[in-house]
Structure formats: structure tokens, C-alpha cells
Amino acid sequence: MKSDLRSDPLRVASVADMPPAAADARPSKPPLAAGLSWFGRVLLLIAVPLAILLLASGLAILIVRVGGDLRLGIDPFTNAAARPRLPLSEVTGRGVMMDALRQVLMAALVIGLAAWAGGAAWRQRLGLARPLEPRLPMRRLWLLLPLWPMIHIAWVTTTAAALHMNFGSGVRLSPFLNPTMLGLWFAFVVVLAPVAEELLLRGETFARASAFLGPAGTIVATALLFCLAHVSLDPGAKSALARPLTLLPLALTLGWLRWRTGRLWPCILLHGWSNFCLLAYQLGPSLLR
Structure with a gap:
């Protein structure tokens, strides 16, 4: 007996299961992981987002440094040894520009990879198109949004206290950020980083993981990669884990949203x-003082 697509939202529909329009949009490239063992697929799952992150970071550093020097x-x-000492405002501004440009480049690389791997169905692959199977109504997301700040802030402050780290209120911005760089930094935190990171992890990486892992495994795998990508470079153990x-x-919540709704924009919005x-x-x- 043919199984119902709704029984597993992450089941990859065959061409016969798809409506004619979806069948025409099937991937034109063979999967990169075809023929690999399960362990090989796991290594590829880790390697692809890491390579994209490193490439985007390297390009951002190169572009900002060369452009800033020429300016x-x-x-x-x-x-x-012969380089002049840069003012602190220039150093701080370059750091913000590198962060923002890295997200833009990362998003472009992910979309390019998805277009190569998914052909005409790249939007479906990244969760940017309506899913083929019925999913959880996205209007339920609005029930989560009012509650999320309390949940997230409570977890962050509790974890920080347990690790004796200062993630509480009263953090101050760098006095060397001019208004333009301050606006760019805010856009980086609230818009650019959520869009790029969700495209990479709940988009491309989620599609790769769901090809050989079940729903729970896919959610956990992308969550762990997301956390590992934010490991601090500080040599202190507590700081690195915080x-x-x-x-x-x-x-974990973002992965659950991606699975239940079949779309990426709820993940971007919550992030x-x-x-x-x-x-x-x-x-x-600090801003109200």
C-alpha cells in the first residue's frame, strides 16, 4: 500500500508522487552525496557549511581590507611592519563591515550551491517555496513570538550565571562606532545574520541532512552545527562553551519550525x-541612562 506523504513531512517525494509542475522542477543534478556511505554523508554535512563559512569569511576580510586600504x-x-597604525574608529568599522559582508557572501554562496544542486527546484530545496505536502499552518508561529523572548532570555541568563559569564543587561556599545556603522551593525545582528545563517543551516544543510536522517536527526544535526558555528575563539573553556x-x-526550535512548516521564512523571522x-x-x- 502506498504510504501517505503526510505521515513523514521530511520524506522526499518521488517524481511519480509529484504533481506535473513539481515533477518538471525536479533537480537536474545528481546528489553530491550519491554513492557515499552514511559516515561519508555525515562528513559532507559538516564540510559543506564549514567550507561556505570559511570562504565567505576569507572573501569578506580580503574585500574590506583591500577596499579600506585603497580608500x-x-x-x-x-x-x-610598514603599515601605518589605523585609528580605532577605522578598525571598529572594518570589523562591522567584515561581519555584514560575510553574511551577504554566505547567502549568495548558499543560493548558488542550491541552484547547482537543485536546478529549477532550488527554492523548494531551501524552503523558499510552498511545500509539496500539507504542513503546520504558519499562522501558529504568531503564538510563539510573544512568548519566545521570555523563554530565550531566561535560558541565556540562567546558563550565563551557571558558567559565571556576563550575558546580562547593561552591555555597552563601542564608542568608536559612528552612526553609519552602528546602523550596519544593527542590520547585521537583526537581519543579515538571521537570513544568511538560516539559508545555510535550515536551508541547504537541512535539505542535505533530511536526505539520510529522520526528522529528529535532521533537527539535532542542524542545531549542533549552528551551535558549533558560534563557538567562541576565546581560549577560556567556559567562554568557549557559553x-x-x-x-x-x-x-532546536528553528529546526522544529523548518520541519513542521516546510518553509524557511518562519525560521528567519524567529531568529x-x-x-x-x-x-x-x-x-x-545603558541606552536609557
């Missing part, structure tokens, strides 16, 4: 809303 009349190929632990509930609320909690007291 200031500095030879970009000057060795470090941010991934604070993000774990958000990562941006979560960042905004945490930002308001941390910066609010």
Missing part, C-alpha cells in the same frame, strides 16, 4: 526576533 591611500600589499549553550534552545529581543535586553539599560 585611505595605503598600499594593500605593504608588510605589517554561547553555544545559550543558543541550543533557539537552534531575527530573538536577536532583537536579546539585544534590547542587553543594551536597553
Whole structure:
């Protein structure tokens, strides 16, 4: 007896299951993981987002450094010893521009990879098109949004206290950020990072994981990759673990939303809303003084 597509929202429909329009939009490229073992697929699942992140970061650093040097009349190929000391406002601004540009490049790389792997069905692959199977009505997302700030902030502050880290309110912005860079930084936190990270993890990586993992495995795998991507480079053990632990509930919830709705935009919306609320909690007291 033919199984019902609704019994498993992550089941990949065959061409025979698809309506004519969907069948015409089937992927034109063979899966990159075809013929790999389960372990090989797991390694590829980790390697692809890592490669995209590293490539986007490297390109962003190169573009911002070369562009900034040319703007200031500095030879970009000057060795470090002969380079003039940059003002702190320039250093801070370059850091913000690198962060913002990295997200833009990451989103472009993900869309390009999805278009290569999924052909005309790349929007379906990334969750940017209406799912083929019935899913949870997206209007229920509005019930989660009012409650999420309390849940997320409670988890973040509790985890930070347990690790003796300061993630509470009263955080101050750098005094070297000019208004333009401040606006760009805010856009990076609330818009650019949620869009790029969701395209990478709940879009392309979710599609790859769901090809060989069940719903629970796909949600957990993408959540762990999301947390690992936010590991701090600080050598202190507590500092290195703090941010991934604070993000774990958000990562699992975003994966659940992607699975239940079949769409990516609810994940982007909740991710941006979560960042905004945490930002308001941390910066609010210092801005009101």
C-alpha cells in the first residue's frame, strides 16, 4: 500500500508522487552525496557549511581590507611592519563591515550551491517555496513570538550565571562606532545574520541532512552545527562553551519550525526576533541612562 506523504513531512517525494509542475522542477543534478556511505554523508554535512563559512569569511576580510586600504591611500600589499597604525574608529568599522559582508557572501554562496544542486527546484530545496505536502499552518508561529523572548532570555541568563559569564543587561556599545556603522551593525545582528545563517543551516544543510536522517536527526544535526558555528575563539573553556549553550534552545526550535512548516521564512523571522529581543535586553539599560 502506498504510504501517505503526510505521515513523514521530511520524506522526499518521488517524481511519480509529484504533481506535473513539481515533477518538471525536479533537480537536474545528481546528489553530491550519491554513492557515499552514511559516515561519508555525515562528513559532507559538516564540510559543506564549514567550507561556505570559511570562504565567505576569507572573501569578506580580503574585500574590506583591500577596499579600506585603497580608500585611505595605503598600499594593500605593504608588510605589517610598514603599515601605518589605523585609528580605532577605522578598525571598529572594518570589523562591522567584515561581519555584514560575510553574511551577504554566505547567502549568495548558499543560493548558488542550491541552484547547482537543485536546478529549477532550488527554492523548494531551501524552503523558499510552498511545500509539496500539507504542513503546520504558519499562522501558529504568531503564538510563539510573544512568548519566545521570555523563554530565550531566561535560558541565556540562567546558563550565563551557571558558567559565571556576563550575558546580562547593561552591555555597552563601542564608542568608536559612528552612526553609519552602528546602523550596519544593527542590520547585521537583526537581519543579515538571521537570513544568511538560516539559508545555510535550515536551508541547504537541512535539505542535505533530511536526505539520510529522520526528522529528529535532521533537527539535532542542524542545531549542533549552528551551535558549533558560534563557538567562541576565546581560549577560556567556559567562554568557549557559553554561547553555544545559550543558543541550543533557539537552534532546536528553528529546526522544529523548518520541519513542521516546510518553509524557511518562519525560521528567519524567529531568529531575527530573538536577536532583537536579546539585544534590547542587553543594551536597553545603558541606552536609557
